[in-house]
Amino acid sequence: MAIITKQKTADRPAPLSETSVLGWLQKNLFSSVFNTVLTLITIFIIYLTLSGVVVWGYLDATFVADKRRECYDNSLTGACWAGVIAWLDNIFYGRYPREEIWRIDFGGLLLVLWMLPLWLARVKGKILIGASVIIFYPFLAGYMFTGGDKGWFMQFMVAGAITAFIINMTNMLVGLLKNTSLDVFLMQLFGQADAGDKTQRNILLAMVAALFVVVFLWQASWNVTEVVWTKWGGLFLTLVISGIGIASSLPLGIFLALGRRSKLPVVRVLSTGFIEVFRSVPLITVLFMATTMFPLFMPEGFVLNKLVQVIIAVILFNACYMAEIVRAGLQAIPKGQFEGAHTIGLGYWGTMGLIIMPQALKHMIPNIVGNIIGLLKDTTLVSIIGLFDILGMLRSISKDVPWVGLHKEPLIFGAVLFFIICFSMSKYSRHLEVKLSAGDKH
Amino acid sequence: MKLKSKLMTVTAAAAILFSGATIASAETxxxxxxxxxxxxxxxxxxxxxxxxxxxxxxxxxxxxxxxxxxxxxxxxxxxxxxxxxxxxxxxxxxxxxxxxxxxxxxxxxxxxxxxxxxxxxxxxxxxDGQGFTVRKDSGITSALELKGAKVCVTTGTTTELNLTDFSRQNDLNISNVTFEDFNVRDDTYLNGGCDAVTADKSALAGNLANFPVPADHLILPETLSKEPxxxxxxxxxxxxxxxxxxxxxxxxxxxxxxxxxxxxxxxxxxxxxxxxxxxxxxxxxxxxxxxxxxxxxxxxxxxxxxxxxxxxxxxxxxxxxxxxxxxxxxxxxxxxxxxxxxxxxx
CATH class of the missing domain: 3.40.190.10 (Periplasmic binding protein-like II)
Structure with a gap:
């Protein structure tokens, strides 16, 4: 016999421990005498640490002062952020002339705007956008940062870069507003949507050429003043060195890895030798070699820009690590993939470019990003060979007469800055991994 | 033996080549x-x-x-x-x-x-010349009283060698506490990690002026070295x-x-x-x-x-x-x- 009630029993509320903060506390932190004691001790330790940090770094700290003595007059024990604040321009831009700093900001803004469409789903033509960044942006940025007289080559590249940028931005707007790519939109606009491929292409080429000519004539009318590289510094220099290092060492690393796995003995031996030599010496040795020893072997009076030497050293050094990461990724690809590629008639570059690399690179993201973060932090070594990168600048504050001895605050500031940069990179890589491996979920 | 002489020839040739390169560009x-x-x-x-x-x-x-x-x-x-x-x-x-x-x-x-x-x-x-900074309340008024003291010094300079020499000459048995960076050296001294700091006197004076309470410290009269x-x-x-x-x-x-x-x-x-x-x-x-x-x-x-x-x-x-x-x-x-x-x- 079953007892059936017609009325539904009222829902009971979830247990207190699941809904209220108090309940959660009771369940997780104060469930037994022992746990309660542990919790109290931990809270006390956290309080001690945090209160110390807050009192030192905020409550007792001095934010406005002209010299360190004034900080002391305010509080003998608090932090003296005033020194860091006074040096912010140096920390971010180095010795770059203050009235020209907008060029660095502008260069950075340009890069962000240029890359922005890559993150927007509605914008078409991502590969072209990516290629245009790699091909044109370095020249435009290089000119913005260096300045001086444009040679004919620079005029050409700067005009090309501005043209590419304008097209890119228009394409982004068209994509956002009309959800289509710029070329299709233009064809519709001129009623040529049904014209043959060849006609369409010719019209587009003519338009690009016309735009280029206009931009070329316009850019010939202005110059920015020259800023020699010795004035570069701070975070800007760190980002320039590591940016170029990252952008160049990845492709170079891919080629080295392919070379190391090549069936051609000369290529294989050279790649392996290169990787092993550069990987077996510390970065600082490579830097010293590049800046001190290299000039000894050169004809007298031949001076290669020290910054270029450093960048080359960083690229070569990191390419080796990248190569080994890429090689590891390649080895994780099952042999069947290679054989499959061969059976559909792909040659070596086809196999690598279309089948193997896309799969391998996806697996390598965590390692590559790890390496990139490492590179960013490694570039602070250049402060030892006399470039004033961000670390060099932070350490120089304690030698500036008004702030003599002020070294903790700058270094803490630097640590926070590095944490923000590295943590966002690591977060972004995590996001990329999830996005790219959407098809691999088991 | 033969290999060695060959090596010598190569080295000599290289040396001539290099010196030739320097002589060739006789620009002042x-x-x-x-x-x-x-x-x-x-x-x-x-x-x-x-x-x-x-x-x-x-x-x-x-x-x-x-x-x-x-x-x-x-x-x-x-x-x-x-x-x-x-x-x-x-x-x-x-x-x-x-x-x-x-x-x-x-x-x-x-x-x-x-x-x-x-x-x-x-x-x-x-x-310049090397000297010592000490805390006033230590009662030390001469470098010769630093017997058995721990002295903070930056490494890799003549300063460190001079300190060792000074300790040996006067039989003071000073122990060196070495640092790479003068800021860390001074912080250690200020926090009681050593009894004295040694450096060139100009640097000592400059740094002392930026101690929290400069009046608590004193530069000893002795000069250990000649630093032109x-x-x-x-x-x-x-x-x-x-x-x-x-x-x-x-x-x-x-x-x-x-x-x-x-x-x-x-x-x-x-x-x-x-x-x-x-x-x-x-x-x-x-x-x-x-x-x-x-x-x-x-x-x-x-x-x-x-x-x-x-x-x-x-x-x-x-x-x-x-x-x-x-x-x-x-x-x-x-x-x-x-x-x-x-x-x-x-």
Whole structure:
């Protein structure tokens, strides 16, 4: 016999421990005498640490002062952020002339705007956008940062870069507003949507050429003043060195890895030798070699820009690590993939470019990003060979007469800055991994 | 044996090749600098009073002023100058390999450096000496009372060696606590990690002024070492060495003659003192041997002032100075009992 009630029993509320903060506390932190004691001790330790940090770094700290003595007059024990604040321009831009700093900001803004469409789903033509960044942006940025007289080559590249940028931005707007790519939109606009491929292409080429000519004539009318590289510094220099290092060492690393796995003995031996030599010496040795020893072997009076030497050293050094990461990724690809590629008639570059690399690179993201973060932090070594990168600048504050001895605050500031940069990179890589491996979920 | 002789031949050939390369480009340093359009002057990683960056990114300090004087002497413009900051491990190599034209960076003039490294030290622009800082409440008033003390010192310099020597000479059994960075050294001392700090006295005074309570500390009277800090150039180019040497002498001589940055124009046009007129190029031909313009010395004083002014600005009590008294020190003029003495400019 079953007892059936017609009325539904009222829902009971979830247990207190699941809904209220108090309940959660009771369940997780104060469930037994022992746990309660542990919790109290931990809270006390956290309080001690945090209160110390807050009192030192905020409550007792001095934010406005002209010299360190004034900080002391305010509080003998608090932090003296005033020194860091006074040096912010140096920390971010180095010795770059203050009235020209907008060029660095502008260069950075340009890069962000240029890359922005890559993150927007509605914008078409991502590969072209990516290629245009790699091909044109370095020249435009290089000119913005260096300045001086444009040679004919620079005029050409700067005009090309501005043209590419304008097209890119228009394409982004068209994509956002009309959800289509710029070329299709233009064809519709001129009623040529049904014209043959060849006609369409010719019209587009003519338009690009016309735009280029206009931009070329316009850019010939202005110059920015020259800023020699010795004035570069701070975070800007760190980002320039590591940016170029990252952008160049990845492709170079891919080629080295392919070379190391090549069936051609000369290529294989050279790649392996290169990787092993550069990987077996510390970065600082490579830097010293590049800046001190290299000039000894050169004809007298031949001076290669020290910054270029450093960048080359960083690229070569990191390419080796990248190569080994890429090689590891390649080895994780099952042999069947290679054989499959061969059976559909792909040659070596086809196999690598279309089948193997896309799969391998996806697996390598965590390692590559790890390496990139490492590179960013490694570039602070250049402060030892006399470039004033961000670390060099932070350490120089304690030698500036008004702030003599002020070294903790700058270094803490630097640590926070590095944490923000590295943590966002690591977060972004995590996001990329999830996005790219959407098809691999088991 | 055969292999060895072969190796010797190769080495010799290489040596000839390299020396040949250097001889072939017999351009003097002055010509190189003039052709380049600016002077490359080497300093070190920032050091208070001598060469440091201000918050606007400009270099200043007494050694930077020497760089500026030489640039002014050559170009009549102290801004035609590239300051190179080079680590102390690389400093002499960077001078020897032609990267720097001139080294002006608190390098102590010692015999081995002068005779073995292929460089020449010139007229010192600052005489320093090593000393100790102690806490006043320790009751120590003489370095000889530091028996068994822990002394904080930065590593890799003559300072550390001098300390060991001093301890041995006086049987003090001092234990060295070494640091790479002077800030950490001073922090350790302030937190009680050692009983005394040792460094060059100028640096001690500069740092002490920035301790939380400077009055709690004391620099002991003893001086452990002689530290003549002098600019240096590559060995073998005498004309270039003369230019740098006489640029420093011009600073000292100007102070002796009472020529300052402010009155140099007046002095040149109205002075009756033949010494002043000769130095400032209003008469005579002191410049010809150097290969510079007639008003080279005038340009120096106009650009940076005389030695006393530079000292006051960066080492003394000036706005950017580290507050070390000059009177009675070795850096006073010889007429005031110091060592700053210029041969006559005539």
């Amino acid at each position: 340093t002055l010509e190189t600098v003039q052709a380049r359009g600016h002077l490359r002057c080497q300093v070190g990683p920032p050091s208070p009073g001598f060469y440091n960056l201000d918050s606007a990114g400009a270099w200043y300090g007494i050694d930077v002023a020497i760089c500026e004087s030489v640039a002014a002497a050559i170009f009549g413009d102290k801004t035609k100058l590239e300051i190179q900051s080079v680590s102390s491990q690389q400093r002499f190599t960077a001078l020897a390999n032609g990267d720097s034209d001139l080294l002006s960076r608190t390098a102590t003039w010692t015999m081995s450096r002068d005779t073995q490294l292929g460089i020449d030290f010139l007229q010192p622009n600052f005489y 800090l002098a600019p240096a150039v590559r060995h073998g180019d005498n004309q270039w060495a003369d230019i740098v040497r006489w640029s420093v002498y011009a600073l000292i001589n100007a102070e002796e003659l009472g020529i300052t940055q402010a009155n140099v124009d007046d002095m040149r046009s109205t002075s009756k003192d033949p010494n002043v007129l000769r130095m400032l190029g209003a008469e005579g031909d002191l410049n010809t041997g150097l290969g510079l313009d007639k008003d080279w010395a005038y340009n120096i004083i106009k650009a940076v002032g005389n030695y006393g002014e530079i000292y006051e600005a960066y080492i003394g009590g000036g706005e950017q100075g580290i507050g070390i008294n000059r009177a009675g020190s070795l850096n006073a003029l010889w007429t005031d009992g110091g060592l700053m003495y210029s041969p006559p400019m005539r």
